[in-house]
Amino acid sequence: MDIDEPGSRVAPGFDAPDRSRIRLAILDDHEVLLDSLSTWIAANAPDFDLVLSASTWLQMVHSDRFPTDLVFLDFQLKEPVSIEARVRTCRAAGAKVIVLSSLDSRESRERALDAGASAFLSKTLSMREVMDAARTVMGVRSDATLQRDWRPLPVGASATQRPKLSPGEIEALKHYVTGASTAEVAAFMNVQYETAKTYLRRVREKYVKANRPASKRAELIRRAAEDGYLD
Numbered sequence: 001m002d003i004d005e006p007g008s009r010v011a012p013g014f015d016a017p018d019r020s021r022i023r024l025a026i027l028d029d030h031e032v033l034l035d036s037l038s039t040w041i042a043a044n045a046p047d048f049d050l051v052l053s054a055s056t057w058l059q060m061v062h063s064d065r066f067p068t069d070l071v072f073l074d075f076q077l078k079e080p081v082s083i084e085a086r087v088r089t090c091r092a093a094g095a096k097v098i099v100l101s102s103l104d105s106r107e108s109r110e111r112a113l114d115a116g117a118s119a120f121l122s123k124t125l126s127m128r129e130v131m132d133a134a135r136t137v138m139g140v141r142s143d144a145t146l147q148r149d150w151r152p153l154p155v156g157a158s159a160t161q162r163p164k165l166s167p168g169e170i171e172a173l174k175h176y177v178t179g180a181s182t183a184e185v186a187a188f189m190n191v192q193y194e195t196a197k198t199y200l201r202r203v204r205e206k207y208v209k210a211n212r213p214a215s216k217r218a219e220l221i222r223r224a225a226e227d228g229y230l231d
Contacts, residue, residue, distance in 0.1 A: 021046075021047055021048060021049040022047060022069045022138050022140070023049050023051050023065075023068040023070070024049060024050045024051065024052075024069065024070050024071075024072070025050075025051065025052040025053070025054070025065070025066060025068040025070070025071045025072070025095070026052070026053045026071070026072045027053075027057065027060045027073050027074055027077070028053075028055065028072070028074040029055045029077050029078055029079075030055075030074075031055060034055060037053070037072075037127070038050055040127045041127075041131070044127070045131050047135070047140065048131070051065045052065045057077065057079050061089065066093070067090065067093035067094050068095055069095060069096065069138065070095060070096050070097075070134060070137065071090045071095045071096070071098070072098050073086055073087065073098070073099050074099075075108055075112065075120075076101060076102065083099065083108075084111060087112060087116050088116055091115075096118050096137055096138065097116065097118060098117065098118060098119045098120075098130075098133065098137060099119070100121050100123055100130070101122065102124075104122040104124070104179075104181075106187065109179070118178075119133050119137055119178045120178065121178075121179045122179060125217075126218070129217060129218040129221070132218050132225075133179070133221055135225065136177065136221050136222075136224065139225075140225075161210040161212060162210070163203075163206035163207055165202075165203060165229070166202075168189070168191075168195075168199050169202055169203050169206075170229055171189055171199075172185050172189065172196055172203065173199075173203050173220065173224055173229055174229060176200055177217065177221045177224050182196050182200060183196075185199075203220070207220075207223055
């Protein structure tokens, strides 16, 4: 990748921004992970334009390509800048934020979301799941945009076959597709674990009856985005 400022990089051949694509920045102090994310996005997410990747907070905010439409922030930077300060700065600049973390605890999730992050995702998720969550956050619902990352819907299925979900099922779905575990969904809703599990099972069953795949978290993210439950 070409060098922008020391430590921050832009995609090869960068010129004027393509406003038809979502401008993305990534902040992570692991260089290998930065390169891996950049390579995957370039090859598999044509609806995103990765214009900035940085290994330090100052490198990102001092870049003339900041702010972007969306920022992926690593929760655990070595720098003494809190996640709250980083998220709020990005939000104040007009960027939406997704926090990525290997520390998937309720406390870290609440800190990020309370500061204004749109989603908190575990680094154990696949890149397809991460990018589908990013599409949801950015309100991208076009099948043409998603086609490269998703298998076609089954014959006879369409996004207009919207199951009728109860208020509890909708709430559980909203928590789950932002990265919460079933136990965390239960805690957020102040219900028993089995109740939250039942809500999510019913959501999946209703989508199956509508002939729309929803067995995996990534599939549920797509279903929720298609049907407007995350508005």
